[in-house]
Amino acid sequence: MTALRTPALVAVLAWTLTACAPLTPAVPAAAQPPQPMQWQAPTGTAETAAIDARWWQALGDPxxxxWVEQAxxxxxxxxxxRARIDEARAQIQLAGAAGRPVLDAVLPMSSGRSLGSTGMTxxxxxxxxxxxxxxxxxxGRLDALGRAADLRYQASQADRDAIALSVASTTAQAYVGLLSLxxxxxxxxxxxxxxxxxxxxxxxxARVGYISQLQLTQAQSEYHSVLQSIELLRHSLARQRNALRILVGWEAPDGAAPGTAALHWPGEGAPDLEALQLPRLPVALPSQLLERRPDIARAQWQLAAADQSLAAQRAxxxxxxxxxxxxxSLLINALDYNPATVWSLGGxxxxxxxxAGRLKAQFGVSVAQRDQAAYAYRGVVIQALAExxxxxAGSQLLQTQxxxxRERQQVLQRSLGFAHDRYQAGYASYLEELDAQRNLFAVQQEVIRLRQSQLDNVIALYQALGGGWQAGGGQGL
Known part of the structure; x- marks a missing residue:
């Protein structure tokens, strides 16, 4: 009868303690991410085809x-x-070891002198x-901690892929910026x-008195203005080259690490900014975006890991x-060091x-951390939709601009010809031709910058759509 009573008592005690554990609160309703059915901005001729993981090759410049592969x-x-992935993998092993038996070798030794009934011993x-x-x-506390570690490992992989996608996009934009400069x-x-x-x-x-000194000084001013622009552009080029070198780990151009293509600065024989292809815009439904972006997957796995940590804290x-x-074995000098077997079993x-409220406070911390992860996930989704x-929207605007x-450039090109002819025929002053030259130079620079903006916008869209990422597929690493 006693043998049956003890397990029953343990079961009742366990049920009572389980009832004392706090209930796990649900994720706040405000943390639910939006789920739009379609995009607000017009997609135009955008295609819904799958994105190649090496999307930068669509720009047509080897x-x-x-440079992107090197980065x-x-x-x-x-x-x-990558090092954080190694850390997360080790954390999985650490969490798994907590649920397994531990075996230690021990070697206690002691030496002492005391007074006994027979004298000093x-x-x-x-x-x-x-x-x-x-x-x-x-x-299931240890099991929940193990699942949390595994989810954080998956989040670290998605984090690597999100960083790789960002680095690829930044490198491509930096290269386009160099071509633009x-x-x-x-x-x-x-x-x-x-x-x-x-x-x-x-x-x-001016020397023969055909034009005034004012017109001469205007010509001198325009000359030095362009000369100053050239110096600023050369400085910007040097900074842009350094930015590219930082992205690829400071590898020197005209050389590369083993296993990668040699790097060269864009120059003669290489495609210029205008030669880069402007691929048709890729697009995906908003619902598909949640499955294509590594940063969204990272936030999802971090939220799931926070849930498991909360479950472990409740346990x-x-x-x-x-x-x-x-x-x-026990060996003592009183027994002439004759080994005696000793053992013990216990629980x-x-x-x-x-x-003093420590467990409740720790549980509250875990709940707050889980809710923070939920809001972080919502924030990543909102940011992805906005990007x-x-x-x-930028694609449509830049195309119009x-x-x-380009139309304005053609008009100003003709305007400069008219101004030059009028000046040569004596119908207009040289200031009119200088003004036409200034306007044409400004619009030429604007066309180049707009071309750069178009390419940057396509790169940004590839990044915003996840760059062809798939869970478990990586980002070309």
Whole structure:
């Protein structure tokens, strides 16, 4: 009868303690992410086809691809993200070890002198042996911690892929920016040659009194203005090259690490900014976006890990059962060091009764951390939706602006011809031709910058749509 009563008593006690554990609150309703059915911005001719994981190759420049591949292999942020994956993998092993028995070798030794009934006694002892302990995971606390570690490992993989996607996009945009600066520099240098000829002509005409000193000083001012622009562009080019080198781990151009393509600065024979292809816009439904972006997947797994940590913290309110055992030999000088076998078996139940609110406070911390992860997930989704909307809207705007700028460039090109003819025929002053030259140079620079903006916007849209990422597929790492 006693043998049946003891398990029943343990079961009743366990049920009572389980009832004392707090209920897990639901995720706040405000943390639910929005789920729009369609985009607000017009998608135009955007295609819904799957995105290639090496989407940067669609721009049609092998050197751009070489720079991106180099960045994915050697960028410092990508390398640090890989190290975080190694850390998360080790955390899985650490969490799994907590649920397995632990076996230790022990070698207690002691030496002491004391007064006994027969006088002073000097006792020496040696007890080699092994000790084993094991926590029985009755309530799934250790299992929940293991699942949390595994989810954080998956989140670290998605984090690496999100960083790789960002690095690829940033590298592509930096390369496009370098081409843009080179195009602006070539335009400025061509304009400088024209201004130099015009200045020489103005100086000759002022010397014979054909034009005034005011017109000469205007020509000098325009010449030095373009010269100053060239110096600023050269400085910007140097900074842009350094920015690219930072992205690829400071690898020197015209050389690369083993296994990667050689890097070269864009130059003669390489595609210029205008030669880069402007691929048709990719697009996806808002519902598909949740499955295509690594940063959204990372936030999802972090939220799931926070849920498991919360479950483990709730299980801390329940009794913890540990088993222990030890075995060994006892050698003492009183027995002439004749080995004696000693062993022990035991168990313990640790049930929290009073802790001054520590467990409740820790549970509250876990609830708050779970809710923060839920809001973080919602924030990532909102940011992703906004990035796609901005890129789609920017595509339409930039296309319109580019068409208008090119038309204006053609008009100003004809206007400069008219102004030059009027000046040569004596119907207008040289200031009119200078003004036409200034306007044409400004719109030429604007066309180059708009082309750069169009390419940057396409790159940003590829990034906003996840860059062809798939769970478990990685980002070309």
């Amino acid at each position: 050197q751009l691809s070489a 994915l292999a050697h960028n410092n942020d990508v390398l640090a993200a 000097h006792l020496r002892s040696l007890q080699p042996g092994v000790q084993a302990s094991w926590e029985i995971d009755l309530w 080179q195009a602006q520099l070539r335009s400025a240098q061509a304009t400088l040659v024209s201004r130099e000829h015009a200045l020489q002509l103005a100086a000759d005409q 801390a309110f329940l009794p913890q059962v540990r088993l222990s055992a030890s075995a060994g 313990s139940v640790l049930a929290p009764l009073f802790d 796609v909307e901005n890129a789609l 580019m068409a208008q700028a």
